[in-house]
Amino acid sequence: MxxxxxxxxxxxxxxxxxxxxxxxxxxxxxxxxxxxxxxxxxxxxxxxNDAARQLRAGRSRAIGMVVLDLRNPFFTDVARGAEDRAAERGLSVFLANSDERAEREQSALELFEQQRVSGVLVTPIAEDLPVLRRMRDRGTPVVLVDRESQQSHFPSVAVDDVEGGRMAAEHLLAIGRRKLGLVGGPTTLRQVTDRLDGAQQAVAAVADATLEFIGTAALTVDEGRAAGRRIAQRAPAQRPDAIFAANDLVALGLLQGFVMAGAVRVPDDIALIGYDDIDFAAAAVVPLSSVRQPARLIGSTAVDLLSAASDGGAAREQVLFRPELVVRASTVSV
Incomplete structure (x- = not known):
């Protein structure tokens, strides 16, 4: 017994x-x-009996966290930062992967609410956030992660992706490239549209520069590889001379596609820069230039904001970090 x-x-x-x-x-x-x-x-x-204690207290000592894609090491690092800070506060983190699918996101959020988590960290898929508003209005604090909150409805922690996109494009322009391409998608993801916006701003400031958007169905290595093959099949004069990939996984896929096609040299024919600066970026066959995000700091800061919101303070605080350019051999021969 x-x-x-x-x-x-x-x-x-x-x-x-x-x-x-x-x-x-x-x-x-x-x-x-x-x-x-x-x-x-x-x-x-x-x-x-922690379940019974939760029923009496009304909340558990767990945080629910929903990210876009756990295959992406960037989100793994964000989650690690959140877990470390949560542990310092005597909390645990329940992690869910939406896989960029709205129905999976909603199911995870509903489950977390049923489990009476003390709060939710989420990288939402869409701009409209009725489920999150309902959760907040029913007493579950919500913090947006890797995403700014429109009209400051929720506390949020993110990196300035418009600045990051501008930074990537300005680097490519500074090394003399003029036919830029941005590869990524879908455009329903705010991160993609913000990075595209920043790149467009940089290109618009240079009279003879152009920017082509080359869409993908997801921000994955497979989608990047397929895009790389399509670009390599073009006549050399029809290819971009530089590509900004919306994240490092797409960039690594592009690099693979170029190598497999055997027709494109990086950076000689096409300079290539990614976004996130995951560990694999530096270890690629051609070390990948990237725009670095402080992934673990984003996760730990999100937990701090959630705790503040739970305590009734700084309920709509917006934290926006500045990205950092990391230059490697995929854009500049070294």
Whole structure:
């Protein structure tokens, strides 16, 4: 039979309330009493019924987190940053992958609400956020991650993707390239449209420069590889002389497509820059230039914002980090 709180109290010679304080508010109990209670817990093999505690308290000590694509190391690093900061606060993180699909995103959010998580971190797919507004209005704090909040409806933490797109395009223009291409998609993702906007701004400032948008169905290596093959099949005069990939996975796929086609040299024929600066970028067969995002800092800051929102402070704070250009051999021969 599983030991109960009452069994622990009897074994330790204290009240049930004292056992509860040891478990939930240890600062209210003397060190000697706490040691007796922990010894009884160890001896009896007591395991706290956290589900029952959640029902009484109304919230769990877990955070729900929904990201766009767990195959992307950028989101893995964001989640790691959130987990580390949550652990410091005595919280755990339940992680879900929307796979850039609205129905999966909604299912995960509904499940988190049913589990009475203490708050939700989410990188949403769409601009319209009725599910998140309903969750917030019912008392579950929400923080947007890797996405700014339109009209500041939610606290958010992100990187300035417009600036990042401008930074990538300006680098390609500075090394003398004029026929730029941006490869990525879908354009329903705010990250893609913001990076495209920044690149367009940079190109518009240079009279003889052009920018071609080459759409993909997803921000994956497979989609990048397919785009790379299509570009390599063009006549040399019809190809871009530089490509800004909307993320590093697409850039790595493009690089693979060019190598497999055997018709395009990077950076001689086409300079290539990605976005995120995941670990694989530096280890690519041609080390990949990229726009770096502070992934773990984004995750840890999101947890801080969620805690502030839970405590009733800074409910709509917007944190926007500046990206950093990292130049490697895919754009500049070294």
């Amino acid at each position: 599983t030991a109960s709180v009452r069994d622990v109290a009897e074994a330790a010679g204290v009240s049930v309330g004292t056992v509860s304080n040891v478990l939930n508010a240890p600062d209210k109990v003397s060190e000697a009493t706490a040691q007796r209670v922990h010894a009884a817990i160890e001896r009896l093999g007591f395991v706290r």
